[in-house]
Amino acid sequence: MAARILVFAGSNRKGAFSGRTADAAMKELALQGAEVTRISLVDYPLPIMDEDHEKEKGIPENAVRLARQIAAHDGVLICTPEYNGSVPPLLKNAIDWVSRVKSDGGRALRPYPGKVVGVCSSSNGHFAGIRSANHLRAILSHIGMEVVSAQVSVPSAGDAFEADGSFRDERLTKGMTRLCESLIERARAFSTRVEA
Secondary structure, rough: OEEEEEEEEEEOOOOOOHHHHHHHHHHHHOOOOEEEEEOOOHHHOOOOOOHHHHHHHHHHHHHHHHHHHHHHOEEEEEEOOOEOEEOOHHHHHHHHHHHOOEOOOOOOOOOOOOOEEEEEEEEEOOOOOOOHHHHHHHHHHHHEEEEEEEEEEEEEHHOOEEEOEEEOOOHHHHHHHHHHHHHHHHHHHHHOOOOO
């Protein structure tokens, strides 16, 4: 049975390097036989995480929708940009809201614990978003996700892609192959998928 992998980027900016990295990951996962769902966080708009908002209005429906997506897949691949040396607020806010989801229509729903996840990063500088990736790995581990050790970090991202979306650097191509292999293998072995 094909592993179901959810892929998304931590930026909604048109032409974002994290989005282009997510597209490259999606193609490689599909080549390796995974069933891939590519989403954009722009389709899950959320207010700033605030417990007073949660008490007054409940958990936003878009957080529950995103939690359902995560729960319905064997694994997740997140591609993050780097903002001021860390994770962008859009991505952190989405992660935080989904962490508040405990049920869906009376049925228990815990999308994070035990879910296998891979991390990519990108930036237009030489450090390739490594600091953001490290912070993201720590966050994902803290909420109980199983973070695979393989990682792809794309430096000088403005020049990293061919017109067809593939990487110009063979090392990045090989790294993405390894990451996707590891993610698929572990996602199959440790799936916590919850059918909708």
